[in-house]
Amino acid sequence: AQSVTQLGSHVSVSEGALVLLRCNYSSSVPPYLFWYVQYPNQGLQLLLKYTSAATLVKGINGFEAEFKKSETSFHLTKPSAHMSDAAEYFCAVSGGGGGNKLTFGTGTQLKVEL
Amino acid sequence: KAGVTQTPRYLIKTRGQQVTLSCSPISGHRSVSWYQQTPGQGLQFLFEYFSETQRNKGNFPGRFSGRQFSNSRSEMNVSTLELGDSALYLCASSSTTGTVTDTQYFGPGTRLTVL
Numbered sequence: 001a002q003s004v005t006q007l008g009s010h011v012s013v014s015e016g017a018l019v020l021l022r023c024n025y026s027s028s029v030p031p032y033l034f035w036y037v038q039y040p041n042q043g044l045q046l047l048l049k050y051t052s053a054a055t056l057v058k059g060i061n062g063f064e065a066e067f068k069k070s071e072t073s074f075h076l077t078k079p080s081a082h083m084s085d086a087a088e089y090f091c092a093v094s095g096g097g098g099g100n101k102l103t104f105g106t107g108t109q110l111k112v113e114l
Numbered sequence: 115k116a117g118v119t120q121t122p123r124y125l126i127k128t129r130g131q132q133v134t135l136s137c138s139p140i141s142g143h144r145s146v147s148w149y150q151q152t153p154g155q156g157l158q159f160l161f162e163y164f165s166e167t168q169r170n171k172g173n174f175p176g177r178f179s180g181r182q183f184s185n186s187r188s189e190m191n192v193s194t195l196e197l198g199d200s201a202l203y204l205c206a207s208s209s210t211t212g213t214v215t216d217t218q219y220f221g222p223g224t225r226l227t228v229l
Contacts, residue, residue: 094216100216102159102218
């Protein structure tokens with residue numbers, strides 16, 4: 001079975017500081033990994049995805065993530081946090097049981113302080 | 115292209131009732147998935163439909179069902195509602211192939227409250 005684990009349900013950073021949100025995966029097959037963001041009272045928006053083409057994946061709004069097989073990790077980073085980045089972030093892995101079912105982590109709430 | 119739309123956005127029901135939620139995917143998308151989001155259980159996969167066929171199903175009781183029409187629009191139904199069914203129900207659609215690498219595009223969700 002495939003799964004992802006997000007360490008830290010709440011992360012707080014200062015505006016302008018580095019954002020690091022952690023995600024580790026467990027998969028018996030090459031994983032396809034995604035990061036989504038959810039703003040209050042909204043659906044999920046894709047930030048970026050890894051589908052084995054390149055280990056460093058750049059996404060929207062200045063976010064990027066690096067796939068590290070040796071560490072089974074896919075951490076999300078942004079060099080400089082902005083107030084508008086405050087939201088909940090979800091790591092997900094695709095597949096398992098056929099189709100393109102997403103299995104999500106428990107989410108990380110990002111708070112950006114002045 | 116218009117995004118994924120879900121109707122209604124908000125719904126209040128009482129225990130024992132049934133409810134039907136609707137999802138219109140992005141034009142041209144043939145795969146539609148449904149997810150339940152609750153504070154306690156997080157985001158959980160309900161089921162996926164591709165070309166009118168259920169291709170995958172999550173671990174939910176039979177009270178939860180769905181279907182997909184020939185125009186790819188999908189509905190999900192919950193019968194005999196329980197308090198624990200209160201949740202945000204999210205629909206997502208993906209491209210014509212519906213494979214594991216496809217991006218799923220989410221709608222804004224339907225907030226169901228069961229009293």
